[in-house]
Amino acid sequence: MINRRPTKKLHIGGVAVGGDAPIVVQSMANTDTRNVAATLRQIGALADVGCEIIRLAVPDAVAAAALADIVRASPLPVVADIHFDHRLALAALAAGVHGLRLNPGNIRKPEHVRAVVAAARERGVPIRIGVNAGSLPARKDKPHMGPAETAAAMVEACLAQVRLLESLDFDLIKISLKASDVPTTVAAYRRMADLVPYPFHLGITEAGTPGVGAIRSSAGLGILLYLGLGDTVRVSLTGDPREEVRVAYEILKSLGLRERGPTLISCPTCGRTEIDLLGLATAVEQHLGHIKAPIKVAVMGCVVNGPGEARDADVGVAGGAGKGAIFRRGQVVRTVPEAEILPALLREIDAAVRERETGG
Amino acid sequence: MINRRPTKKLHIGGVAVGGDAPIVVQSMANTDTRNVAATLRQIGALADVGCEIIRLAVPDAVAAAALADIVRASPLPVVADIHFDHRLALAALAAGVHGLRLNPGNIRKPEHVRAVVAAARERGVPIRIGVNAGSLPARKDKPHMGPAETAAAMVEACLAQVRLLESLDFDLIKISLKASDVPTTVAAYRRMADLVPYPFHLGITEAGTPGVGAIRSSAGLGILLYLGLGDTVRVSLTGDPREEVRVAYEILKSLGLRERGPTLISCPTCGRTEIDLLGLATAVEQHLGHIKAPIKVAVMGCVVNGPGEARDADVGVAGGAGKGAIFRRGQVVRTVPEAEILPALLREIDAAVRERETGG
Numbered sequence: 264m265i266n267r268r269p270t271k272k273l274h275i276g277g278v279a280v281g282g283d284a285p286i287v288v289q290s291m292a293n294t295d296t297r298n299v300a301a302t303l304r305q306i307g308a309l310a311d312v313g314c315e316i317i318r319l320a321v322p323d324a325v326a327a328a329a330l331a332d333i334v335r336a337s338p339l340p341v342v343a344d345i346h347f348d349h350r351l352a353l354a355a356l357a358a359g360v361h362g363l364r365l366n367p368g369n370i371r372k373p374e375h376v377r378a379v380v381a382a383a384r385e386r387g388v389p390i391r392i393g394v395n396a397g398s399l400p401a402r403k404d405k406p407h408m409g410p411a412e413t414a415a416a417m418v419e420a421c422l423a424q425v426r427l428l429e430s431l432d433f434d435l436i437k438i439s440l441k442a443s444d445v446p447t448t449v450a451a452y453r454r455m456a457d458l459v460p461y462p463f464h465l466g467i468t469e470a471g472t473p474g475v476g477a478i479r480s481s482a483g484l485g486i487l488l489y490l491g492l493g494d495t496v497r498v499s500l501t502g503d504p505r506e507e508v509r510v511a512y513e514i515l516k517s518l519g520l521r522e523r524g525p526t527l528i529s530c531p532t533c534g535r536t537e538i539d540l541l542g543l544a545t546a547v548e549q550h551l552g553h554i555k556a557p558i559k560v561a562v563m564g565c566v567v568n569g570p571g572e573a574r575d576a577d578v579g580v581a582g583g584a585g586k587g588a589i590f591r592r593g594q595v596v597r598t599v600p601e602a603e604i605l606p607a608l609l610r611e612i613d614a615a616v617r618e619r620e621t622g623g
Numbered sequence: 624m625i626n627r628r629p630t631k632k633l634h635i636g637g638v639a640v641g642g643d644a645p646i647v648v649q650s651m652a653n654t655d656t657r658n659v660a661a662t663l664r665q666i667g668a669l670a671d672v673g674c675e676i677i678r679l680a681v682p683d684a685v686a687a688a689a690l691a692d693i694v695r696a697s698p699l700p701v702v703a704d705i706h707f708d709h710r711l712a713l714a715a716l717a718a719g720v721h722g723l724r725l726n727p728g729n730i731r732k733p734e735h736v737r738a739v740v741a742a743a744r745e746r747g748v749p750i751r752i753g754v755n756a757g758s759l760p761a762r763k764d765k766p767h768m769g770p771a772e773t774a775a776a777m778v779e780a781c782l783a784q785v786r787l788l789e790s791l792d793f794d795l796i797k798i799s800l801k802a803s804d805v806p807t808t809v810a811a812y813r814r815m816a817d818l819v820p821y822p823f824h825l826g827i828t829e830a831g832t833p834g835v836g837a838i839r840s841s842a843g844l845g846i847l848l849y850l851g852l853g854d855t856v857r858v859s860l861t862g863d864p865r866e867e868v869r870v871a872y873e874i875l876k877s878l879g880l881r882e883r884g885p886t887l888i889s890c891p892t893c894g895r896t897e898i899d900l901l902g903l904a905t906a907v908e909q910h911l912g913h914i915k916a917p918i919k920v921a922v923m924g925c926v927v928n929g930p931g932e933a934r935d936a937d938v939g940v941a942g943g944a945g946k947g948a949i950f951r952r953g954q955v956v957r958t959v960p961e962a963e964i965l966p967a968l969l970r971e972i973d974a975a976v977r978e979r980e981t982g983g
Contacts, residue, residue: 398931443888483877499890518805530859541861563829
C-alpha cells in the first residue's frame, strides 16, 4: 500500500541503496575512530543486530589513517563523516571507504571540491549531502522561522550543493534533510522529493534518549516512509547504537517494509484480564530475543477477542480465569492451567520455528 | 502544517472531542472495575500524568453497579466498555457514565438497541463504535485478506453500525477502526474519513510491550495524525497505563499538536564526542521529570553543531574536550569544566522555568 518514490540506485560497497533495493538500516559508531579495535568491536555488534551500513566520524588525520584498518576488517560498508577539511576526505577515499558524508559547500576552495569529487568518482564512491536545520546560515539572520520556512531554506541549501556536484558531472548522490522536529523534517523531504532523483537517507536529528527518541523517530520516519520517501534510515538515539538499529527495524516492520525476527503482539490488559499478562508477555519477548525466524506471536488477555484478534499469528495464547487457550493461526489447539501457559507457549513457539525452518 | 479533518464536536463529560477541540489523550484502566478503590487509585494516577478520559471494562452486573461510586469520585470522565449485554449498558448509563463504547450490532434484539440508544440520547452520552480487525465476521470465511481488503471490510462493518444508530436518530457517535498492523489501520481510517462526519478515536490494537508497542503506535498514529485524522487517541501498551499516556503525549508533541511538559533533545554521540553525554542526558531527563513547564532543553556532544542545532532550545549544553558550553536560545553564555556541567545546566534550567512562570 506504500508506493515508493522512484530513485536512482547506487551502491555503498556491496549494499544497494535506492531504486528497488530494500530500505537499508544504518547507524553511526560512537567509539573514537582512532581506536581501531574498539570501533571494529562496535561495528561487529551492530552487524549482529542487523545494521547494514556503518558511518564513522573522521575528525582528524589520525582518524582518517585508522580507516584503512577498519575498512579492511569491517563486516559492513563504511561511510566516512567529514566536515570542512578536504584532505580528510581524500585520505578516507584512499583508505577505501565505501561512502562519504560531506557537504561540498563546506569546502571553501573550488579546486579542493574538484579533487574530492574526482577521487570519489574514480572509486565509484557516493557522497551524501546532509543539510541539518541547525546548520543553516539563513537561520542566523531569521531566528523565528517556522517549519515550512525552515524546510524551504534547508531544501535551497541542499539544492545548491547538489548542483555543485552535478556541475562536476557527479551524480552518485544521497540526500538527507534532518531537523530535530518532525514537521520541519517531513516538509523538507517532501519538498525535495519532486526536485531530484537521488535516494534519501532519513533521520530525525537529536531525537533524544531511547524512550522519547524512539517515539519521535517512529512518528517522523513513519510518516515519510508511508509517503513513499526514504531509501535508507538512521534512527538517532543518545545511547547504545544497537538500539538505533532495533528501533529502525521495528519501524520498517510496522509498515511492512522489512522483515526481521519475530513479532510479538500483546493486548494492553483491562478489567477483564484474569492472568498475569505483563509477566507472560515479558517472558515471551525475552524468549523471542533468541529467535531469528519472522514468526508472529500473540499474547492476549481474554479468550473472547484473543484468537480472533491474533488470527494471523503463528502461535498465541488467550488467557481466561486461571487458564490459557493456546492457539495456532487463530485456532485453539489446547487449554492449559495458568502455571503451564508459559512452558506450553514456548514449546509451541519453538515448534513453529522448526516448522518454518524445515518448510514443514 | 497539519490540516485536521473537520468533525462533529461532542462531549465526554466536560471534555470536548472533535471539531476544534485539542486532540484528547485517553487510556483504559486495567484494574478490576468491581474494585472501586483500586480503580479510583489508578484513575487518579492517570489523571496526574495528563490522561483526559478513562475507559473501564464492564464485564458483569457487579462492575456496572460499581460505576456509580467510581463516576462520583473520578477526576476524569468515564467511558464504559461493554460487549453484547444491553442491560450492562443501561446500568452504566444509570450510573452516570459519560460515554459508552459499544457496538449496537452486537446487541441482538432491536428493542434492546432502541432502549440503550434512548437512554444514551436522554443523557447526551456519546457512543463509540469500535470495529477491530480481529472481530470481523468476514475474516472467518476469508483467512487471507490483505490490509486493503481487511480495511474495506472493517469500514463496511462499522458503517452498518453507524447507519443503525442514525436510523434511531442518534448522532453522538465516535468511531474507531483498529488493527494490530499499521497499514490496515491507516487504510481503514482513511477510507472512513470521507464517509462520515464523526470524530475518530485512534489506536493500534495489541501494540505490544512498551518498547515495541510505542514504536508501532508512534508510526501508526504519527501517519494518521499527519493526515489530519484523529480527535482522541489511546496508545495500547501491555503494562502500566501511565506509560500509554506518556507515549501519547510524546507523539502529539512531536507533531506540534499538543504541548505538555519539557522537551529534551540530545545528540546520538559519535567519534567526536568528548564528554559523558549519555550520563548527562539521562540526569537532565530525570530532572525534567519534575518540571511541568514546556521548556526545551538540548544536550549536545560537540560545540561545532551544538548551539546551532539547538537554536530553538531554551537551555542547552554543548560538550567539548573536558568542558561544556552552556547556552540560552542558541547563544553561549558561559563555559564550565566537565564536572560542573550538570549542576550549571540544572541551574539554568530552573532559572528558565522561573522566568517562564513569572513571564520574565
